[in-house]
Amino acid sequence: MRKSDSYKRVLRFLSDKRAVSDVMSATMLAGTVVTLSLVVFAWSQSMSSNYNHQFSQSIGAEVDRLKEKLVFEYVYYNTSSTPKSVKVYLLNCGTIDSITILSVYVSNSSGWFQSFSSPSLKLLNGTPITGLNRGKEGYIVLSLSSSLKKYTPYSIKIVTVRGAMFDSSFVA
């Protein structure tokens, strides 16, 4: 074969435009589909990750709430203090540390009640703490706005930051 023949063939191949547009369009379409698919995949992954995170937090909070267990060791109505107060001794016998009290409600059957927000929690030796750890005992002092009726039963409800509720009763 001569050299000029091969040159002509290459030139003819380069200048021949038949069917090129079909290949290009197919490639572009495939590329677009792949790109869009990857974008959709990334978006879906992100959405599912967010969902996982939220659900995980929700389950974690629920589990932590289940692990909380506060026991009332003793409730003492102090009539000699000014103002009169209720001292509540607590024990964390649950399986989670740092039980923090969000609010406390003292009430009776006739509809009277008084609420206390984030009362100061102390260990039995008087050391202030923010949360009661496992196996630890502590107390809160609730200063009452009015005197309680003598020999009347009262109920006391504690709500923790994690959402658990514990209640007990005492006689003034």
Next chain:
Amino acid sequence: MIRALWLKKILKGRSKGVSSVIGTVFLVLIVFAISTNIFLWTISQNAIYNQAVSDTNQKNADRLNESIVALQANYSVPLPNKVKVSVKLTNTGSVLAQIINLWVFDTTMQRYGFNDTILSLNLNLNPGNVTYLTDSKAMWVTIVGASSADNFVGWFVTARGNTVALQVEQSVIVANLAQGIGSMALDFFAFRYFKYNVNKLAGYPAGNSSFNVPSRTDIAFGVVLTNLDPSKQTITLDLYSEVWIYFPKAPGQSYVWYIVNVLPDGSITTPYSSITIAHRETKMLIFASSAAGEFTKVSIGSAVENLPCALNLLLLGRIGARDYGQNIPFVALYVYKP
């Protein structure tokens, strides 16, 4: 036939519909991957939650199965502001229980106290275990202003959060008996004697629980007394408190053992310092000396061997602000030749 056409299309380079296929495959893969991911993950979270619920239920069940009985409780105030609590603890439940706190409420003074240092004592009770928290193992609770004349109630708190009420010892018969003849009650069955080397009681505090005692042997007597004074006052015994024995068949033969102080290891100390017994407190007293206020050994002579004798407990001292004297008889002994 269809497959042949499809292959023919691919071989001939016709690419119509390929992108749809790729897109569909990707879509299916995405949906499958994400749904599988969420499904498995949700299952794992559900397992975590179920485990937490199961743990909580187990703890509640253990808490319900825990059962401690506190019997023979006795409150006394031998020291100012210090309430001494003696009690017998029995684990009647099916699970191990740990005592972490003791609460005492003085119903007379309307004051309370607690002892949360008992956690360090590791009061762990296996099912069926019985523990006596008496004498040196007794619990102490500080209540300002408390006195023996006050009434008390108490309860233990376990690590699982249960409370165990202390049930006070009901010793009506003994109390009535003591009221009839004085303020101090003798535990007849706890009577014992000791042999000793130099000044140390052998086998203290158990000693020899018997009413047969050897002659020609240096011995001391141990008696367990409870202050059941109806006026609930503390009794202080002075150095003249003694044990006295006499022999009906050998007139003139008598022996005396004066009260002494004894350390926990059984060593007798001198000189004698007064012993106090608060209301409802039980103490073992040792009588070992032939001379009041000091320590001189005593042995029963051979002249009264193989003879019975009567033993009297002569208690002297103060009860509250008044003088006190009581003679407690009832014990009989037989002197044998060793």
